Amino acid sequence: MIKIVRILLILVTIFTMAFYLPSTYRKAVEKRPMKTMIYYSEVSNDFVIARETGDSLDTQAAMRYYTPAGTQLTEEEYMRLLPFNNRRKLKLMGNMPDSLHGVALTTDVLKNVKRSMLLAPRSSEYHLYPLFESAPERLGVSLPDDLFRFTGDGIEFVDCKTGDILAEKSARFRSAMAACGFTAPARDVYGIPSVLKRWDSGYFVVDVTGGLYHLMMVKGVPFCRKIDTDIAIKNMKCHTDEEVFAHIFDTQNRLYVLTTDYTIKPLETDVCNGRFFMTSNCFARTYKTSEADSSIMYVFSPDFEPLGRYAEVVDHYSHTDEAKWEQRIFPFSVMKTPGYAHFIPLFNAPAMFWLTNLLCAILWVGLKVYHRRRLTRPENIADFVVVLLAGVYGLMAVLLYPNRK
Amino acid sequence: MIPLHIKHLIYKEWIKTRWYATLGLILTFAFSVYMAIGTVLTFHHMDSAMYYSMLMTGNISLFTALKFKYWALLVALLIGLPQFLPEVSHKRIRLTLHLPVDTTTIVYSTVLYGLILCFAVLLPALLVVLVTLVAMFPAEIVVPTLQTMLPWLLGGITGYFFIAMIAFEPIAKFRFLYIIAAYFILRFFYISYGVGNAVTVYPLLLVITIVAGLSVLYTSYRFNKGAR
Structure with missing residues (x-):
């Protein structure tokens, strides 16, 4: 019975560590990702991309603006292309157009976003x-x-x-x-x-x-x-x-x-992750979503006819060396869906963490040999399997609950 | 029928904990009455429709004043610490564990006594909260509120089991490590899951509570066998 209780304690502790340790590691090493934003210009009927450049830790980060073809825009050109987003600045500069595509840009129209x-x-x-x-x-x-x-x-x-x-x-x-x-x-x-x-x-x-x-x-x-x-x-x-x-x-x-x-109209979006940020004005409706490594924008007319789609690779933690090290150190992690009571285990690829798990198992065997313990005892075999499967978590858990009197 | 030696054991525990239990009973009851009066007054002073509106839009929450979510855990500490600390600090627990009675029986007599006492201390306060809820609100409010509160109660029970588990651990180094582990495990019970959302996490919390309840066996076994 005591052995079963010990194994149960080890499993609860592994679950707890898988919830806290990877997130603590991430908080310690994660750098703020560079911002990449996609806009839709009602003026050019094309996308405008804003990319943050420069190392935000060392120098002042700056935004650079581009067209989808890669042509760099000045800040003034960028603001002129997006009158709804830059209403106040354009008005102060006296650059706000009176009308757009034959529609007078009154305060009501501009504010109706x-x-x-x-x-x-x-x-x-x-x-x-x-x-x-x-x-x-x-x-x-x-x-x-x-x-x-x-x-x-x-x-x-x-x-x-x-x-x-x-x-x-x-x-x-x-x-x-x-x-x-x-x-x-x-x-x-x-x-x-x-x-x-x-x-x-x-x-x-x-x-x-x-x-x-x-x-x-x-x-x-x-x-x-x-x-x-x-x-x-x-x-x-x-x-x-x-x-x-x-x-x-x-x-x-x-x-x-x-x-x-x-009328119920389906919106032709090929990403079904259930998260969209919608903006709309009297010229266009945009739906922005993101996948693991890209930000995607869908544009529709006011009548929900598709006008365009643009995807941009974004700076993401999963692309960094720190993320790769996380996958090497931890075999899996547990995360809670924000606002809900679901704990989801996220398993890393065994090709990433097998070496760490093997090192942990060797270390555990080394400790047992150093203390002259018999490795063939059933509880030691069980511990070895736990360490081999759960890696760092398993090693810490079996050491936390010694199986010897 | 409870055997005489167990009755003696329970009496010993009662002597250690009675004043703390009385204090806990008075405080939790007084605070729950204060909180219930506060809820009733707010409901009547504010327009009742406005109260419901604020409740449904998440601008106010029921029974969150005075750190209510931690009451069960605080009662567990109030009962558990005076029950087990003197035993640990003076190693008196050795005497108890070496009585000519099965160790499991002794351990669980002590632990179950403490658990029942924790419930007895909390019961009047819980009844005040329950009566206030049922008297004032429809089932659509009462049920999700109680569903939200259940993990807090389980957290108190688990907390008490961990106090016992840590107290029985013979090695100071491990006692310290178990305190850290218990702290992080207990945090699962106090995460904000959202109103009525916690139902999906009940199985996990229940498993943790059961394992915590059994963990006392592990450390008491180590203590009894003289782990060094």
Whole structure:
């Protein structure tokens, strides 16, 4: 029993070390990567690349700007190509154009730039939501006195103060939802449950059959509309936008857009990592994502027609010598997905760490021989296997829990 | 029926820990009542709809005041340290472990006594928190909140097991190393997993708690065999 307990302690300690040691190593050796940014110019209808140059540790790092063909741009040319990003500076310099492609660049047009992070995994939430009035008499969004939730019978409104169920309101919304084909209970509810938005667009509810419904309250009356789609929805990111209700991720992390005319359009992006940074203005919509060693931008027209794609190799820790040494030292690492409770083991290639593991095993054998221990004892064989497989972690763990009395 | 010698052992432990347990009971109960009153007052003073809105948008959290997440661990320290420190510092634990009773029985009588005492100390405070939650909020709030709190409770239990494990370790060098290992292992219980998210990590935390519970056997065996 004691031997089993010892092995269990060793395994827990290896897991703990695999979580802390590689990240500590990375913090100690990692240098700030050089920035590489991709922009889309609404002026030239082409990409602009900004690359940081110079060693940020020794000298002042500077940004250099290029066209995709490699022609270097001056800072002024770069700013002129990106009037939405450099609005304030161009105005101060008196270089802001009056119009672009026949559209007057008024303050409203220039300020109407939307930026949003689109993530495929859902964040945790309480399954209670405020249903705002979507057509209020006064501008803005005001907080209702009740919250709604979904039970096996359908939608249910709960009074915030007393916790009582509002039977009449619940029945009214339930029948409106049933009339458009909603089958309780709801599988997911997506929306913006905050008053910090310009107007309310209601909620998007996925029912138990996978059907998508738009739920709103318009002048106190329920509004429910079924949205025709066969997408297996994983997550939706809702927006307060004149043209777009939400972005949708399916279970394969493919991205779609749900427009305010209830059309769902797939966005032709070939990277499905479930992370996009979206920006949009009245000329173009850009979706930026990244892979292990590159930054990729997709550009679409305001009607979501693809306009271009550009990929740029970026400075990344995984390309450095320090990262290679990390893979040589540690056979694997454990990481926690940010914001979630998933611990993921990331195994390095055995070709990288086999030598370290072998050295650890030789060291362990050397210690045993020096202390005149019998290597053929079952617990010593088990320790040897642990050291051989878990390398540095295994060696430290077996030494931490001696198998001798 | 508890054998007489175990009753004597438990009485010995009770004498060592009773005042610390009383102190822990008073403090945790008083703090939980203070925290519950604070929650009720905030809920009523602030518009209840606004309170819910802030709760759902993550601007306020329930029962995070007064470092609530560490209470179980602090109670484990409050009970575990006076229970095991005198035994270690004066090597009195030798006497206990050399009684004509099975070592495992002695060790687990001591450890289970301490664990039950920790629960008894925390129980009134936990009941105050639970009653406040259930009385004020719907299940959609109560269940994720309790799911978030469970790792903290498991962290307290694991912390207590590690105190016992470290106390039984006969070699000072290893005792020091086990303190460092225990610190890093315990950190898994206090990582911010997000409201209700911790459910997926329960199996891992439960395994760590069970291993910590068994680890007492390992060091007490070493102590009993006179490891040097």
